[in-house]
């Protein structure tokens with residue numbers, strides 16, 4: 135049995151704060167505080183904290199990332215689109231890891247994976263600069279052979295397989311098909327020596343399906359944990375998810 139590590143994406147703690155305080159970022163009443171949530175996640179056993187600094191700053195703000203960097207005790211994984219502005223922020227921030235994601239202004243959350251085949255020439259220099267700064271790099275990709283191959287050629291440490299289609303599957307047939315795609319991509323990535331992570335849309339119900347994907351090292355889970363935390367508190371929400379991740383067959 136392997137251990138599957140949990141990175142908690144706490145963007146939506148900031149989403150809730152911004153819903154009320156976007157125009158008053160310095161208000162002493164601005165809450166909830168993502169850093170408090172991060173500390174509770176760590177205390178409950180999360181292996182890392184993930185946050186996405188979007189170009190439109192709809193949830194996390196620069197200052198949130200700076201405070202997380204200074205205070206979290208596990209590791210900080212910064213999700214980011216490949217733009218010069220966010221790249222220079224990342225190089226200043228020095229997160230432990232960066233996960234490069236596609237970013238569209240109109241989307242509610244990250245929709246598809248990065249198209250590495252199309253964007254490899256734009257990604258290569260960014261990956262080089264992150265590596266030169268000592269930051270480990272992950273690429274968020276759809277579970278497709280061509281994407282895994284280019285990820286390996288780009289010499290990143292990790293891929294994060296997009297589990298959104300599996301999470302939203304509404305027939306068993308489609309579920310099986312997605313699990314096959316994810317399994318195939320995970321095996322290929324592991325064969326290339328890449329660390330294999332997964333994320334998007336994972337919740338307390340569909341986590342059972344995730345156990346069927348081989349070679350996983352880490353899951354990044356955001357929405358479902360933050361939503362559950364509203365009901366049972368952050369520590370309980372994280373502990374409940376960790377319990378459901380136990381006994382991963384590897």
Ligand code: PXP
Pocket residue numbers: 143145186213233235243244274294332333334335336354355356357358
């Ligand atoms: N992984 C990546 C690359 C993401 O962009 C997101 C969403 O920000 C997640 C994981 C978390 O997804 P969810 O909020 O659906 O758990």
